Amino acid sequence: MKTIICRHCDMVSKIPFISRKHVAKCSRCNSTVYKNTKFNPPAMLALCLTALFICYPAFILPLISLHMLKITEGTALIDGPLMFLHSDPIVAITVFFCAVVAPVLLLLSIAYSSLCIMINHYPIYLPKVFKLTRALIHWSMLDVYMLSILVSISKLLHYADLYVGIGFYFFVALLLVDMTIIANYSNDYYWKLFHQRNHEHHNQLKVNC
Ligand SMILES: [Zn+2]
Incomplete structure (x- = not known):
């Protein structure tokens, strides 16, 4: 059992x-x-690759632009942690990890796991990738970052003119794809597929010998 x-x-x-x-x-x-999960590994791989392509414009392009005293300044997601780097490096590193590093690593690990299962390739470290994926799910906080952006917009609206940048739309798209992946990714399902196909693979090798 x-x-x-x-x-x-x-x-x-x-x-x-x-x-x-x-x-x-x-x-x-x-x-x-x-x-x-309703998504099989090929579908998860396609979703992860889509999200990874969206990551670059979502992180680099301006999320919001602030117009005050005849000066307009755009802020991208990557600028947030950089602003804190000298004044509060711990906050800067934490924000950078939760908003950039963990989401990207999570997408890469799910994409890699899906690819391995698709092509029946079982490297010795694949279980470690599954464990890493499970841990990263708790550290990927794009939704929290989105919430902080919305709070900032609502607060700053009273003091300056705000414009939504092109990066904001990419970030919303990334968040939606990321949430779809996290909601449908099943670590247990991947372990099950791994054990099943690994077992079949070993049986095949025995028969061939
Ligand atoms: Zn319980």
């Missing part, structure tokens, strides 16, 4: 059989313990 441990309350449950797009909840704390 295959079991699964709830990450919130450590309750051990039997892995249920559930159809696609459905989730299984913990009987003790009602957290999601298992989900059957």
